[in-house]
Amino acid sequence: MALVSAEPWPENATLYQPLKEDQILLSDCASSLAVQAYLRMCGLPVQVVCRANAEYMSPSGKIPFIHVGNQVVSELGPIVQFTKAKGHSLSDGLDDVQRAEMKAYMELVNNMLLTAELFIQWCDDATAAEISRPRYSSPYSWPLNNILAYQKQWEVRRKMNAIGWGGKTLEQVYEDVSQCCQALSQRLGTQPYFFSKQPTELDALVFGHLFTIITTRLTSGELAERIKGFSNLLSFCRRIEQTYFEDKSSST
Amino acid sequence: MAAALELRCWGGDWGLPSVHSESLVVLAYSKFSGAKLTVCPIDWTWKTITASVPELLCGDAVVQEPAQILHFLRKQRFNADYELTARQGADTMAYIALLEEKLRPALLHTFWVDAENYSNLTRPWFASRSPFPLNFVVPSRQASAALSRILVTKGEAPLHRISEVEGKIYSDAKECLNLLSYRLGKTKYFFGNSPSSLDAFVFGFLAPLFKATLPSSTLQSHLKQLDNLTHFCDNILAVYFSAQNPSLPPPVQETMDANLQKLTQLVNKESNLIEKMDDNLRGSPQHKTHRAESRARVSTVTD
Numbered sequence: 276m277a278l279v280s281a282e283p284w285p286e287n288a289t290l291y292q293p294l295k296e297d298q299i300l301l302s303d304c305a306s307s308l309a310v311q312a313y314l315r316m317c318g319l320p321v322q323v324v325c326r327a328n329a330e331y332m333s334p335s336g337k338i339p340f341i342h343v344g345n346q347v348v349s350e351l352g353p354i355v356q357f358t359k360a361k362g363h364s365l366s367d368g369l370d371d372v373q374r375a376e377m378k379a380y381m382e383l384v385n386n387m388l389l390t391a392e393l394f395i396q397w398c399d400d401a402t403a404a405e406i407s408r409p410r411y412s413s414p415y416s417w418p419l420n421n422i423l424a425y426q427k428q429w430e431v432r433r434k435m436n437a438i439g440w441g442g443k444t445l446e447q448v449y450e451d452v453s454q455c456c457q458a459l460s461q462r463l464g465t466q467p468y469f470f471s472k473q474p475t476e477l478d479a480l481v482f483g484h485l486f487t488i489i490t491t492r493l494t495s496g497e498l499a500e501r502i503k504g505f506s507n508l509l510s511f512c513r514r515i516e517q518t519y520f521e522d523k524s525s526s527t
Numbered sequence: 528m529a530a531a532l533e534l535r536c537w538g539g540d541w542g543l544p545s546v547h548s549e550s551l552v553v554l555a556y557s558k559f560s561g562a563k564l565t566v567c568p569i570d571w572t573w574k575t576i577t578a579s580v581p582e583l584l585c586g587d588a589v590v591q592e593p594a595q596i597l598h599f600l601r602k603q604r605f606n607a608d609y610e611l612t613a614r615q616g617a618d619t620m621a622y623i624a625l626l627e628e629k630l631r632p633a634l635l636h637t638f639w640v641d642a643e644n645y646s647n648l649t650r651p652w653f654a655s656r657s658p659f660p661l662n663f664v665v666p667s668r669q670a671s672a673a674l675s676r677i678l679v680t681k682g683e684a685p686l687h688r689i690s691e692v693e694g695k696i697y698s699d700a701k702e703c704l705n706l707l708s709y710r711l712g713k714t715k716y717f718f719g720n721s722p723s724s725l726d727a728f729v730f731g732f733l734a735p736l737f738k739a740t741l742p743s744s745t746l747q748s749h750l751k752q753l754d755n756l757t758h759f760c761d762n763i764l765a766v767y768f769s770a771q772n773p774s775l776p777p778p779v780q781e782t783m784d785a786n787l788q789k790l791t792q793l794v795n796k797e798s799n800l801i802e803k804m805d806d807n808l809r810g811s812p813q814h815k816t817h818r819a820e821s822r823a824r825v826s827t828v829t830d
Contacts, residue, residue, distance in 0.1 A: 375706035379621035386624040437679040439592065458617035 284361060288321045288343045290314075291329045297413045298327060299338075300406075301491050302392040307339040309483025310351055314341075315519040316474045317363045327414035355476050365475045373470060377477045380462060380469070384477075387455035388484045390440060391448050395498065397431040399445055402494050453501045456485075460505040467514065474515070481508075482515045531565060532557075532603075533584040538568035538656060541738040544768050546652065548634065550581040552593045552731030558767040559722045562605035570656040575665050593731070594623075597724055608723045615718050619725040622710070622717075625703060626732055632677050633700030633746055634736060639673035640689065643743045701749050708753040715762065722763070734760050 292307040293299040299307070307323075314321050321341065326332065333340040333349045340349030348357045358364065366374060396407045411427055412420030435441045440448075459481060468474045469481070485508055489499050503509060534557070536550030544566075545551050557564045564583075569575055583590045583599060590599045601608070608616065638649050645666075653669065654662040674689065681692050707729060716722045717729070733750065737760050741747050751757060 371709040372712070375710045376618065376621070378702075378706055379618070379625040379710075382628045383621040383624040386628055434679050437676045454620070458620045461613045461617040462621075464614075 282344055282361070284319050284363070285344055286320060288319070288341060290321045290323050290339050290341045291326055291332060292323065292339045293329045294325045294327055294414065298410055299325075300396055300410060301487060301493070302389060302396060303330075303338040304491070305389070305392060305484040305487040306337070306351065307483070308487055309480045310339050310341070310354055312482050312515060312519060313351065313355065313365075313476055313479035314358075316365060316479055317358060319358065319363060351476065351480060365473065366470075368473065369470060369475070377470065377475055380459070381477050381480055383455060383458065384480050384484060387451055388488075390435075390438070391452045391455075391498075392484070392488070393431055394435055394440055394443070394448050395445070395493065397428050398435055398440075399494075403428060405494055449497055449501055452498060453504075456502055456505050456508060460508050463507055463511060465507065468511075478511075478515065482512055486512045486516065531585070532562060532600075533567055534564045535567050535569050535574065535578055535582040535584070536580055538570040540652065541735075541740065542764065543734055543738055546735055546739070547580060548731045548735055549593045550731075551734055552727050553581050553583070553596050555722075555730045555763065555767065556597055556600065556607060556724055556727035557605070559724075559727060560600060560605035560607040562600055562603070571658050573658065573661065575653075575657045576661050576668070593728075597727070607721075607727070610721065611718055611723055615723075619723065622707075622725055623728050625706065626728060629699045629703035630732055632681050632696040634732065635673040635677055636689075636693065636696060637736065637741065637744055637746055638739075639670045640677065641743070644741050645670060647742045648739065697746060700746055704746075704750055704753055704756065708756055711755050711759060713755065716759075726759075726763070729756075730760060730763050734764070 290307070290310065293303060295304075311321070311323065329338055329340070330336060334347055335349045337350050340347055341354060343357070346357070348354050355364075366377060369377060395402055397403050408424040408428065412424040415423060432441070443451075463469055468478045470477075485502055488502055489509075489512065491499075493499075534550075534553060536545050536553070537547035539545050543551065544554050545568075554564070554566070556562075569578055569580060579591050581591070581593065581596065583596045585599070585603075588599070590596050600606075608619070611619070637644060639645055650666040650670075653666040657665045677692065677696065678689065681696055711717060714720075717725045733756060736744075736747055736750055737757060739747075
């Protein structure tokens with residue numbers, strides 16, 4: 276354990292995700308963007324590498340995962356703990372009550388936004404047939420592509436049934452997303468970040484999901500429209516994009 | 528008011544009105560908001576296998592799931608969140624999500640999957656409350672539902688077994704309890720001096736864990752170390768569910784209505800005063816001469 280924390284962050288740290296143009300889906304893109312935003316906020320350099328079998332390379336089966344030194348860590352939660360062990364943390368300045376709030380809001384995003392993204396991708400027949408299944412199985416040839424796509428769809432639908440979302444309609448899911456965004460908008464208020472001046476992992480997570488939803492084309496633009504109704508969330512996304520993702524263009 | 532409200536839920540034991548977390552949430556909320564519910568326990572009936580619990584019946588409407596039931600009660604003007612700010616409402620949503628994600632899997636595991644607890648406490652209790660021959664079927668059905676829910680939501684890949692997931696869900700649950708304890712601090716309820724829906728949810732999830740006589744539970748011992756959470760549960764039980772205390776503190780909506788009534792009475796009194804002053808003014812001498820003059824003018828015109 277002591278060896279892990281003693282090593283500094285290497286220059287060749289890589290983040291793996293599915294192929295950006297053809298394969299990656301909304302929920303995975305959102306999670307990956309959240310991790311990228313978090314690492315940029317910490318000032319840790321990382322290269323983004325796209326691989327068709329990223330999901331299978333990941334130790335937990337979830338995207339994205341980072342390869343640092345000889346460690347492989349996946350998902351935002353464990354990655355935050357991993358960087359904390361290396362001495363980089365964004366939430367050190369928070370007291371206990373604020374940290375409780377931050378964790379609660381992160382669970383809200385996972386519980387509502389991520390689940391809604393998965394539902395829309397895989398439980399809505401139109402989206403699943405037109406977008407999710409073709410994209411998910413694009414690197415593979417027949418009949419493997421059909422098998423993998425339907426297997427993934429069956430897995431996600433099983434999960435939705437287990438948590439009680441199986442019977443929901445698309446309208447109800449959009450309504451849940453609106454309520455979640457309203458809660459986030461209330462919490463953000465007029466501040467630049469959720470915990471006033473400094474960004475935390477909550478800002479990275481919210482940015483990842485909202486930015487991806489706004490900029491991704493689905494069969495229906497309703498989800499993006501609902502989020503665009505909250506102006507402070509829109510300016511929040513724009514601010515983070517300009518501060519952390521356009522530094523290359525501004526430095527020239 | 529509206530039609531009578533009837534709630535179907537599991538019965539009570541261990542000092543609680545119901546042993547089922549979700550039913551407890553609804554019962555607590557109804558006490559906080561002043562809704563009069565007729566409680567129909569489904570124990571010893573065939574509803575143990577047919578009904579999805581908790582279930583609220585109001586006239587023709589049937590509502591399931593605690594969140595939907597609370598929403599329905601709010602629409603019927605039983606609102607315990609009346610005094611919350613918008614920011615506190617947002618915090619409520621966030622903390623409920625935290626409970627669902629971090630605490631619920633561990634609670635399901637403690638009661639339904641852990642072998643010692645299940646065979647010594649949960650299965651005998653539910654079997655004894657189900658009619659023959661359902662006592663063979665109901666507990667095992669619930670146990671397998673609980674196990675599959677944990678594996679599907681927390682088991683990352685189909686290869687993981689329950690033993691590998693256990694460590695993670697218990698450490699998440701302990702962290703969740705710590706976070707709730709930090710948030711509650713020294714206050715009586717989560718938002719000020721009157722309880723709201725977040726208090727109902729936290730009470731519903733924590734009370735069975737606190738009060739059940741579990742043979743082996745590290746989570747229960749962890750909870751018992753967090754004094755403010757245990758005092759929170761005991762306080763709600765003493766104030767709202769104690770048989771010896773029939774006079775409950777008035778629910779929030781009623782105090783709001785009472786204030787509104789007082790305000791309307793004041794306004795009415797003021798307008799009465801103004802009318803009186805008006806009459807006095809009309810009856811006053813200066814006003815009379817003014818009227819006499821105008822009458823005289825009119826009479827001269829008609830002449």
